[in-house]
Amino acid sequence: MSALFLALSGCGLPSTPDALPRSVVPGPATAAAPQGDGHITAGRGLDPFDTGHSAITGLDRRLLRAVREAATKAKADGVDLFITSGWRSTGYQRRLFDQAVTRYGSREEAERYVLSPEKSSHVRGRAVDIGPTDAADWVVRRGAAFGLCQIYANEMWHFELATRPGGTCPPQLPDATAVKY
Numbered sequence: 001m002s003a004l005f006l007a008l009s010g011c012g013l014p015s016t017p018d019a020l021p022r023s024v025v026p027g028p029a030t031a032a033a034p035q036g037d038g039h040i041t042a043g044r045g046l047d048p049f050d051t052g053h054s055a056i057t058g059l060d061r062r063l064l065r066a067v068r069e070a071a072t073k074a075k076a077d078g079v080d081l082f083i084t085s086g087w088r089s090t091g092y093q094r095r096l097f098d099q100a101v102t103r104y105g106s107r108e109e110a111e112r113y114v115l116s117p118e119k120s121s122h123v124r125g126r127a128v129d130i131g132p133t134d135a136a137d138w139v140v141r142r143g144a145a146f147g148l149c150q151i152y153a154n155e156m157w158h159f160e161l162a163t164r165p166g167g168t169c170p171p172q173l174p175d176a177t178a179v180k181y
């Protein structure tokens with residue numbers, strides 16, 4: 001399995017551009033939800049300063065501020081940082097999870113890669129996936145200065161606010177099945 005496949009599959013992103021059936025109809029939007037379902041078209045991702053996409057406008061304010069500060073600092077180091085996935089609607093996360101169950105054969109195995117809507121921090125606006133690889137690597141090394149931490153050892157692109165700025169990130173979980181609720 002290639003690193004690229006892992007990178008695209010780990011957070012429930014489609015492994016191929018057509019992995020999300022175009023016939024899938026987004027679920028009904030709730031009153032408070034941002035417009036859209038948070039799906040980001042395949043590509044390099046969104047500029048963290050983009051204000052017109054639900055994947056960004058749905059993020060927790062503190063998390064978004066931290067990502068923007070990190071992006072500015074990374075840029076000064078010559079690294080362009082993009083958000084490849086951010087806030088996701090419950091319906092979008094449900095589709096990703098259902099696809100993973102089909103792909104991996106069981107809910108338990110699927111949850112190593114994609115959490116259900118009830119558990120996913122993307123649905124709560126509390127997680128971002130960052131790309132490309134050099135940008136994710138930059139945040140792995142420097143993110144704690146902004147409170148950003150890699151949470152899962154098998155997802156080096158997925159970050160959450162998990163320490164105070166300048167603090168120490170908690171030990172990584174092996175994968176998402178280790179999440180306790």
Ligand SMILES: [Zn+2]
Nearest residue numbers: 011128129158
């Ligand atoms: Zn993620």
